[in-house]
Amino acid sequence: SVERSEEIQNARMGLPVVGEEQKIMEAIHNNSVIVIWGATGSGKTTQLPQFLFESGFGNPDSPNPGLIGVTQPRRVAAVSMANRVGQELGQFSDQVSYQIRFETTVSKKTAIKFMTDGILLREIADDFALRKYSIIIIDEAHERSVNTDILIGMVSRIVDLRKSMSEEDPSIKPLKVVIMSATLRISDFTENHALFRHGAPPLVQAEGRQYPVTVHFARRTHRDYVEEAFRKVSRGHRKLPPGGILVFLTGQNEIRQLSKRLKQAFKPTQRVDTTQAKVQFTANDAPLEAEDLELGGTEMHNDGYDDDSDLEITGLDEPEDDEDFDLGEEAMDSSTKVHVLPLYSQLPTKEQMKVFEPAPENSRLIILATNVAETSLTIPGIKYVFDCGRAKEKQFDLFTGVQSFQVGWISKASANQRAGRAGRTGPGHCYRLYSSAVYEGDFAEYTDPEILRTPIEGVVLQMKSMGLHNVINFPFPTPPSRQGLVKAEKLLKNLGALLSDGQVTQVGRRLATYPLSPRFGKMLYIGHQHGCLPYVIALVSALAVGDLFVAQNEIDPNAFARNSKPKQLESDDSDDERKVYTNADRLEDTEREQKMKDYARVHRLLGKHDDTSDALKFLSAICAYAYASDGDAFSEQMFLRGKAFKEATQLRRQLTDIVRANNPGLIGSYEARLPEPSAKQIKALKQIVTAGFIDHVAIRADLAPVPPEIPRAPRRAIDVPYLTLFRSREGPAEDISERAVFIHPSSIMAKLTPKEMPQYIVYSHLQQSAPSVVALDQTPKIR
Ligand code: ADP
Ligand code: MG
Numbered sequence: 001s002v003e004r005s006e007e008i009q010n011a012r013m014g015l016p017v018v019g020e021e022q023k024i025m026e027a028i029h030n031n032s033v034i035v036i037w038g039a040t041g042s043g044k045t046t047q048l049p050q051f052l053f054e055s056g057f058g059n060p061d062s063p064n065p066g067l068i069g070v071t072q073p074r075r076v077a078a079v080s081m082a083n084r085v086g087q088e089l090g091q092f093s094d095q096v097s098y099q100i101r102f103e104t105t106v107s108k109k110t111a112i113k114f115m116t117d118g119i120l121l122r123e124i125a126d127d128f129a130l131r132k133y134s135i136i137i138i139d140e141a142h143e144r145s146v147n148t149d150i151l152i153g154m155v156s157r158i159v160d161l162r163k164s165m166s167e168e169d170p171s172i173k174p175l176k177v178v179i180m181s182a183t184l185r186i187s188d189f190t191e192n193h194a195l196f197r198h199g200a201p202p203l204v205q206a207e208g209r210q211y212p213v214t215v216h217f218a219r220r221t222h223r224d225y226v227e228e229a230f231r232k233v234s235r236g237h238r239k240l241p242p243g244g245i246l247v248f249l250t251g252q253n254e255i256r257q258l259s260k261r262l263k264q265a266f267k268p269t270q271r272v273d274t275t276q277a278k279v280q281f282t283a284n285d286a287p288l289e290a291e292d293l294e295l296g297g298t299e300m301h302n303d304g305y306d307d308d309s310d311l312e313i314t315g316l317d318e319p320e321d322d323e324d325f326d327l328g329e330e331a332m333d334s335s336t337k338v339h340v341l342p343l344y345s346q347l348p349t350k351e352q353m354k355v356f357e358p359a360p361e362n363s364r365l366i367i368l369a370t371n372v373a374e375t376s377l378t379i380p381g382i383k384y385v386f387d388c389g390r391a392k393e394k395q396f397d398l399f400t401g402v403q404s405f406q407v408g409w410i411s412k413a414s415a416n417q418r419a420g421r422a423g424r425t426g427p428g429h430c431y432r433l434y435s436s437a438v439y440e441g442d443f444a445e446y447t448d449p450e451i452l453r454t455p456i457e458g459v460v461l462q463m464k465s466m467g468l469h470n471v472i473n474f475p476f477p478t479p480p481s482r483q484g485l486v487k488a489e490k491l492l493k494n495l496g497a498l499l500s501d502g503q504v505t506q507v508g509r510r511l512a513t514y515p516l517s518p519r520f521g522k523m524l525y526i527g528h529q530h531g532c533l534p535y536v537i538a539l540v541s542a543l544a545v546g547d548l549f550v551a552q553n554e555i556d557p558n559a560f561a562r563n564s565k566p567k568q569l570e571s572d573d574s575d576d577e578r579k580v581y582t583n584a585d586r587l588e589d590t591e592r593e594q595k596m597k598d599y600a601r602v603h604r605l606l607g608k609h610d611d612t613s614d615a616l617k618f619l620s621a622i623c624a625y626a627y628a629s630d631g632d633a634f635s636e637q638m639f640l641r642g643k644a645f646k647e648a649t650q651l652r653r654q655l656t657d658i659v660r661a662n663n664p665g666l667i668g669s670y671e672a673r674l675p676e677p678s679a680k681q682i683k684a685l686k687q688i689v690t691a692g693f694i695d696h697v698a699i700r701a702d703l704a705p706v707p708p709e710i711p712r713a714p715r716r717a718i719d720v721p722y723l724t725l726f727r728s729r730e731g732p733a734e735d736i737s738e739r740a741v742f743i744h745p746s747s748i749m750a751k752l753t754p755k756e757m758p759q760y761i762v763y764s765h766l767q768q769s770a771p772s773v774v775a776l777d778q779t780p781k782i783r
Pocket of ligand 2: 045
């Protein structure tokens with residue numbers, strides 16, 4: 001039996017799920033599929049695998065010898081939960097492993113395997129019966145990620161398959177499935193007859209959150225929530241009793257910005273009045289150039305308001321909700337430092353894991369997170385949550401094929417999950433940066449399942465090549481639109497992956513072996529002409545990982561604010577501000593200018609092969625990276641995202657192996673350092689990229705067969721209107737302003753003159769942006 005430390009033993013005793021162990025295990029023994037609902041923190045993720053382990057699952061000598069598989073939507077959760085369960089299992093800790101995209105600790109001893117759901121999906125492609133598992137736990141099902149939904153549909157069939165297999169061959173055991181959810185929105189699973197044909201799976205509840213969390217709404221809702229987070233967290237840090245703070249924001253730019261300000265405000269030596277160091281102005285007053293500077297992907301900030309009058313613009317002397325910070329206990333010592341850590345999915349796993357380490361003596365842990373931290377994770381010592389109430393979500397327009405990221409209100413369910421983060425290791429408080437009126441009036445009950453907001457060609461092809469032909473009738477928990485499925489099939493046919501009757505072709509079968517979208521698969525498939533394959537692999541890896549370059553505004557997010565005068569600066573304020581502008585600042589300005597010059601030089605260098613191809617620029621970058629002796633130093637020097645390049649390089653190696661395994665003779669073993677491509681190869685590479693994006697062609701509007709009326713001659717490349725081959729936006733066809741698309745300011749072509757812009761453009765994706773709305777990440781400040 002498991003020998004657990006006393007501390008762990010006591011902690012387990014308090015968990016609601018532990019109280020239900022018998023009920024849960026009985027349900028599992030009597031049913032092939034069960035659903036467990038338990039509030040966040042009730043012990044589902046850490047305890048269920050242990051119950052199963054202790055009752056013999058995963059033990060080669062038991063009636064259930066197969067592995068206990070546990071899926072997680074996110075890598076950081078798979079790794080950290082495996083660690084925690086390992087700890088709790090005392091002497092059996094080495095039987096708990098994890099597997100994520102590029103990393104695994106699985107060994108012969110493994111009995112419990114945590115993995116991302118993507119990993120399990122690929123395993124299904126290799127063995128549809130999942131013979132190595134005796135039970136699959138699908139965790140965080142309430143998040144409704146695409147992979148989770150597909151997995152649930154798949155396992156509902158695999159359970160039936162394993163049942164009939166075991167009837168024929170008793171050495172094969174049936175498969176059990178546990179679906180776990182932190183919310184009660186489970187009718188998509190339990191009441192879906194297509195999904196569970198033999199009747200609804202039983203629901204086992206483990207009610208009761210472990211510790212109470214007091215929720216405090218703001219009296220007012222501010223548009224600039226990053227600023228508001230700064231104000232509230234600063235106050236909170238000064239007034240609240242000891243305990244870690246977890247702040248929910250929407251993206252890494254915001255996190256970086258708030259982190260910098262908090263560190264500055266609470267520098268150990270000098271005391272700064274943190275509420276004064278800012279100039280507020282609304283999005284509409286910000287200079288338009290801001291949009292051009294935002295090179296790293298523009299996001300549309302949609303806070304759900306159409307009418308500005310609903311929003312309060314922060315005034316400096318506005319009454320605060322300070323009494324909410326008076327908890328009847330003593331605040332931390334005023335000398336307490338802040339220990340600020342970021343947590344978002346692009347952060348390297350090693351950096352992510354830092355949030356689980358104790359903060360240094362005499363400091364308060366402040367974690368700035370995206371909704372990575374919303375559900376699965378327990379971060380020890382977090383007592384206070386500050387929730388901005390927004391998230392950046394992938395939006396996908398099935399009609400137009402336009403994909404965008406938008407910041408919008410989260411759902412009530414998400415807000416409650418976020419609040420729950422404060423009550424995991426003790427009673428806590430959640431400070432919402434929005435009013436209860438906004439919460440009641442503007443928050444949906446639940447977020448739409450991701451499958452309704454995502455391009456599904458890859459999913460369709462993956463499913464087809466797993467032998468599931470009738471994708472339209474697949475038991476999706478929430479079926480995507482028929483139209484979307486039909487469109488995906490059309491693209492796959494355009495790429496030659498499917499026959500006109502929907503059968504997977506040789507090409508399609510090949511494409512499905514690549515862990516890539518079928519567009520990239522197509523590029524690999526035709527990439528062997530003129531000895532291009534190693535370049536195509538490098539290029540595809542770079543394109544698939546994406547977001548390779550540090551955006552210009554990230555070098556210094558304040559740069560543009562300094563060069564442009566905010567219109568609504570109040571005179572007395574600005575006088576104050578100017579006094580603070582010192583020689584040191586001037587020195588910094590010179591350095592900044594130098595950096596901007598370096599940045600421009602680097603990008604000129606990377607664009608040397610072709611001044612109209614961003615794809616070839618990606619290729620130059622990843623090839624140059626391979627020549628560097630120190631990748632990190634090189635990334636720093638060249639303004640590259642080191643993590644993205646590491647990942648792309650890993651993908652390059654992996655793809656080379658896969659291509660070699662599939663077509664021995666086509667390509668030699670992996671060569672990191674490639675010679676410069678010849679002119680002929682460069683031409684071929686451009687054709688290959690076009691083949692992958694054959695339906696993503698746009699024509700310069702004035703050179704179209706029937707040119708529309710163009711009201712103004714464009715002055716810059718980014719103003720030159722293009723028309724896509726397929727209608728890309730809804731709206732009246734005759735109105736050019738409703739139909740045109742433009743190149744992104746970060747494109748290499750932005751440097752051309754309007755005349756030089758080519759007749760045809762192949763684009764990777766369209767993105768929606770609102771020119772009048774400036775990304776809130778960039779709220780200008782003057783020191
Ligand atoms: P659920 O999956 O139901 O949301 P978990 O099983 O993840 O809950 O966590 C249950 C409880 O176990 C947490 O509330 C917390 O008290 C404790 N716990 C989990 N992980 C850790 C950890 N890394 N350190 C300390 N306590 C933890
Ligand atoms: Mg959990």
